[in-house]
Amino acid sequence: MKDLFDECKFGDFNLKSRVIRTGGWERDSEDGGFIKPAVFERYENIAKSGVGLIVSEMFALDPKDRFYPYCANMNYKGFIKDYKQVTNLAHHFEVPILGQLAFFFYDDGVNQKAEPNDLTIEGIRKLQAEVVMAAKKFSFAGFDGIQINMAHNFYLARFINPYFNQRTDEYGGNTEIG
Numbered sequence: 001m002k003d004l005f006d007e008c009k010f011g012d013f014n015l016k017s018r019v020i021r022t023g024g025w026e027r028d029s030e031d032g033g034f035i036k037p038a039v040f041e042r043y044e045n046i047a048k049s050g051v052g053l054i055v056s057e058m059f060a061l062d063p064k065d066r067f068y069p070y071c072a073n074m075n076y077k078g079f080i081k082d083y084k085q086v087t088n089l090a091h092h093f094e095v096p097i098l099g100q101l102a103f104f105f106y107d108d109g110v111n112q113k114a115e116p117n118d119l120t121i122e123g124i125r126k127l128q129a130e131v132v133m134a135a136k137k138f139s140f141a142g143f144d145g146i147q148i149n150m151a152h153n154f155y156l157a158r159f160i161n162p163y164f165n166q167r168t169d170e171y172g173g174n175t176e177i178g
């Protein structure tokens with residue numbers, strides 16, 4: 001019988017258990033700067049607790065993009081240094097770690113709060129390029145992969161929701177394979 005604490009495969013990863021620690025915000029200040037020792041300690045405690053995989057707190061890429069004051073973003077100058085330490089901690093306990101990217105709102109360069117229907121194809125290309133940029137940045141900081149947040153009614157959740165997305169191009173319509 002399968003057990004929660006069995007080793008298992010998840011894609012390319014070998015996990016020590018089936019427990020996945022989901023994204024949960026870690027910040028306790030509005031300065032947006034370097035992370036504090038308590039956050040490193042928390043990641044260390046999680047990594048040695050027997051989890052199979054860790055997902056980081058959610059990061060925005062655009063410093064203006066925040067839905068609460070403590071929102072973490074990956075555009076401060078210590079990001080790589082800080083998260084290299086966090087990912088090293090996870091890897092020390094042989095736990096893979098994913099960086100979570102979220103777009104709370106989306107600034108397409110014309111509208112700071114563009115809705116899915118507003119985005120031009122250039123706007124979509126900009127968004128795609130930003131996802132690639134974030135993935136690169138996570139990779140430089142030692143993360144093993146990226147989790148793209150498409151929940152919580154944030155921008156990409158609205159993008160895949162037919163209530164908000166009534167586009168008639170290839171970025172709208174039914175996602176079911178007919």
Ligand SMILES: Cc1cc2nc3c(=O)[nH]c(=O)nc-3n(C[C@H](O)[C@H](O)[C@H](O)COP(=O)(O)O)c2cc1C
Pocket residue numbers: 022023024025056057058100149151
């Ligand atoms: C304090 C707090 C921080 C959270 N931070 C994140 C996050 O960074 N990324 C994420 O995907 N979800 C985050 N969530 C949402 C949770 O992962 C989860 O989806 C939500 O709490 C609903 O699940 P529950 O009913 O089991 O609590 C957070 C939730 C709470 C309460």
